[in-house]
Amino acid sequence: MLDSRVTSRSSRSPFWLGFSESLPFVFVVTPFALLFGVVSSEAGLDLLQTFMFSLTVFAGASQFTALQLMTDQLPTLIVIVTALAVNLRMAMYSAALTPYLGQAPVWKRVFIAYFIVDQSYALSAIRFEERADWELSDRIGYFFGTMVLIYPIWMATTVVGALLGTAIPEWLGLDFAVPLCFLAIIGPTLRTPAHIAAAVTSIVMALLLFWLPYSLGLLVAAVAAMMVGARVELWQAEART
């Protein structure tokens, strides 16, 4: 039975709940997109190219990877494959959201798919698991609510960054903003021993396999870390019974 507190909270529409819960991410996404714009213009891409990059790919880590590899003059195919590998987690997000959003009509799923990013996934995965009472339409509303502000900000700050370009001084240490963003996302996800074990595995394997060409070490590390996480989760479940 729902108590009155829960009922009043659920009276707020899921769309606006998603919107308000996405607000902290504005401060995460802004430096990321700004930084991409700056790095991109420094690499010699023009404004249209930088904008199209953010519009079509819409995934910071992958965009940075592609830029770096293009600057290193690696073959085009290698650039695309490696940057896509960084985005493999999007397929995992897609799969993880399928039990909650997979019943939507195909045209809605096309839009949902386009908006699958770290932030929309992270927020939705937590909230959907908690709110078993939500209907499909509530979940779709919440999902798009998480993106209604983040998405335009991503596009706009990319352009601002590209316009600022080389005007940003190096001593600002803006390049550290990228790892900082990632770390701030990782910290709160370390909820269980299984999550911590997966994270440690990922770090150790990625560093050990750093010598592998074309970021393959990261892919191997990710697969190993997922297996470790799943295994530790099973052990914990067995220990409890």
Add this chain to the structure above:
Amino acid sequence: MIADSTVWIVIAGLGLGSFILRFSVMGLTGRRPMPPWLLRHLRYAGVAILPGLVAPLVLGSALQGGPPDIPRVVAALVTLTVGWWRRDVLLSMLAGGVTFFALRGIEALL
């Protein structure tokens, strides 16, 4: 200098590929439930790839055989610890950023 054609090919290929990855499972198997073992693995997708992506960025100089960049490494540990402890992305970024600039400042004074 990167050739214009290269940039456009990468944008098109990466954009299309990223969409296919995002649409993949949801688009194709929308009405079929996922097996529990697969979901159990997917639960750790984020935490499996992001730390591995970030570690070389933090240790950058040390991986090339040089000394580690102390402000980076310490700020990274502070960010991670605060995020884990307070469960707050924003607070964690703030703590990491302040640590980084404070240490950079001290470094510049020495």
